[in-house]
Amino acid sequence: MRNELLSPAEMSEADRLAIAEGPVDGYGLMRRAGEAVAAVVLARYPAATRVHVLCGPGNNGGDGYVVARLLQESGVDVALWVSGEPRPGSDAALAAADCPLERRPLSAFTTEPGSLVVVALYGAGLSKPLSGDAARAVRIVTDLRLPVVAIDLPSGVAGESGAILGCAFRAAITVTFARKKPGHLLLPGREMCGEIVLADIGIGDGIIAQIAPRTFENGPALWLAGFPAPAVDTHKYRRGHASVFSGGPSATGAARLSALAAARSGAGAVTVLSPANAMQVNAAHLASIMLRKVDAVADLGAFLTDRRPSSFVLGPGFGVGEKARDFVLALLDAGQGQDTAIEGLVLDADGITSFRDEPETLFQAAGKAAGKSAAPALVMTPHEGEFARLFPDVANDKALSKLAKARAAAARANAVIVYKGADTVIAAPDGRAAINSNGAPWLATAGSGDVLAGIVAGFLAQGMPAFEAACAGVWIHAEAGSRFGPGLIAEDMPLAMLPVLRELVESATG
Template identity: 50%
Template sequence: MAMAINTTLLFTPEAMAKVDARVIASGIPGPELMRAAGASVVACLLSSWPNVARAVVLCGPGNNGGDGHIAASLLAAFGVPVLRHGYAPRSGTDAAAASATCEHAILPLGDYRPLAGDVVIDALFGAGLDRAVGAEVAAVIGRIAEAGTPVLAIDLPSGLSGRTGRPTGPVISAERTVTFAGLKPGHVLMPGRELCGVTTLADIGMPARLVASDDPLWINGPHLYGPTLPRREAADHKYSRGHLAVMSGPLISGGAARLSAMAGLRIGAGLVTLGTPPGAVMAQSAHLTAIMQHRVGSSADLAAWLSDPRLSALVLGPGFGDLEKARDYAKVLANARRYLVLDADGLTAFAGRTGELGDMFAGETRLVITPHEGEFRRLFPAIAEDETLSKVDRARQAAALLNAVVVYKGADTVIAASDGRAAINADAPPWLATAGSGDVLSGVIGGLLAQSMPIFEAACAGVALHGAAASQAGPGMTAEDLAGLVRPPAV
């Protein structure tokens, strides 16, 4: 029987509980899984802290505590001094059986005082808790933090929501986390990713066919978009590779549109044209070589240009400036049934008008929006203010409201489609936080749409390839550097 971990799907705590139940119902006993989990924790601790002076296991009353009891028993067998502090397991449970294998008494949680050389194993609550920890736990968390004692968390640091990735109150900050079978949103959404430290995904013998979820939520990667990436053929010509248009702003703010246009060209669009207002044509001409221009001064000009069916996708918003004209242009694009990436001023133009935007793009999904946190809050204040929602929940609700693909940017960019599919991007470097990087992203996504990629897959690929270019650029990167390093993947 194939045993596996799932490195692509993300499992909410509720979805993982269903996986656990399916696995046990298939005939694999819960205590066997607990022993494997405890052994994985021990392997991580001994490889990471080979000179540990004392392992202190903080045990909760449930299965997370059971994993900790197994770890304590194994560590003692290996000659590591062990203490257990916490709560007795519930009678008759797998955790109680695990606790019985350990000779050390469970001392009161509040009695723990960190010593130099300690490594704490956090086996208190894991993903099973989605409320604030109590005062006793909070006090221990405070002492651990003050002492700088390293922590290895089992499943998730206690006090961190596995669903939202946000602390529910006082929270343990772990140097390492060991989780099993599949990652949870809390491992990759911020600030959970940082609170988990280095996360190890361990195989504890669950059958691969059972490590599955009905919730279409993934880590972003080639498994999502790889099969739909544009293929290069010997008979290709510039029009067969798609024509992207980027709408330029006025004279003073044309640089953002140029960044988008260059990114669209480098990602593989056969032609890229700036739709430039008359007063900015000469200024843009001084900067352009392979990128063309088309004079667009009004909605009528844009509609006439769109009579060319080869113009397949457009980017609207970077440095655009005129909010009323942005709304007019978006309506023209929607009526012409073109794919549109709406960013920056294009998003600001629809603050308080999301219903209008959603009505424009009813039917087949042809709209991608790329808001950062501030833009998202201006567009969707009611969604953003609901503290019960995760970033994934928020992106999904916004996508459904607009019939769009939402690229909710940040260190944990979420890509969500109106049909419920969603992905979290977890590997972009921090130096992407620089002026103009979002303009490059909109061009990358627009360039992929121009090449006829499906819209959700184009957004996922755009985010991943944008991050890959930034990783290549390295610290100190500017948006100009980033646009110059965008490349289509080899397929």
């Protein structure tokens, strides 16, 4: 798998292990990195009249010295600008010594329209804001709108969090090595990276396996092995039974969107659980989706006994309050005494907000459920506002990245957290996390989150583990929206999923 993401610390460890394993030393890895970047520059910008290479004092700058030398040897007109001297005896110092170009101080940096800039000032390990000469260089390059090729990450973007520290270069292409970093995918850093080219410099999969990363770029490689594909002798209940709680008579549409999405994602049977006063409204709009009156916890218990549902969605259009809390707590306690397992509960929208004044009640119930073999796994799908209602201290901690916030919330809540947004993060209580990168602005439409909740519930109903079901749901939801494009509304999404699902099933069974 090449979808692992490495933190800056993990990347440093990968370098160390590769050097220890040999046969290439640290300078050898640096030369390979420089060769990869120079090849991209020559291939993508053959008509560049001049290339300016900006080098810092560390290993990122060392890569830049290699690039400058190789481009000059290829006949390119290169200007080399440096900020600080490499540490004596370091790999960067060796690269600087091998580079014959005149070193000009970054403080005097100037450029001209039509030139290309290769930025190698600071890499993924940057921990303080760009300032002084580096910030001035950002302003010059930005004002002239020059194309930028960034080495590892655009200088100014933090590799751990994607935060912009002070200011940052906006790259057309970013060349990184071995594996991407979280900062390549998390906003706002992702917007500064442009096209990301992942170069192989000889750090093999075996070395990455020794590090055992727990962060991934979300995509089929992460969960396709467990993707549900029905056998020839299956029947509808073997494909899982998903259930969605409906709101009152004026708020039923969100639940129906979730229910249809659960059905489209492959659940063999789907039931809308409706209050009595909304039964007629729901019945008028449902065909293949079943309908059941559930007004109280006792009604829910009877449904569990009669129909043995596999998964639930609670929240879309449901209303905020005690009734929502009662249903959630009853489901999380449903493992005891049940002769069939409930695979999962997806808590969204009003279901999340209903616990804003007593989040620990929810977290403790989920923790107890985690120890019961037949109790449902809890998946929560908050957007930023809902996340802050349940985890206000985590949300307000400016030292934490979105990735770190999602991880902290998952551990506290004993739940899989889908922290939604353009850079959705999915985190599990065991520390695994995935960052989604295929989202599109067309998904920012009313009802989109209701559809996502239903997709995840559909996969849970079919037996996918909670983390994998959430990751698959997020990716498919985004992929369908991206392919549909402008004009997308939530009602389009269940049908827009079909070509994506077809391709995935063919890949899983091929």
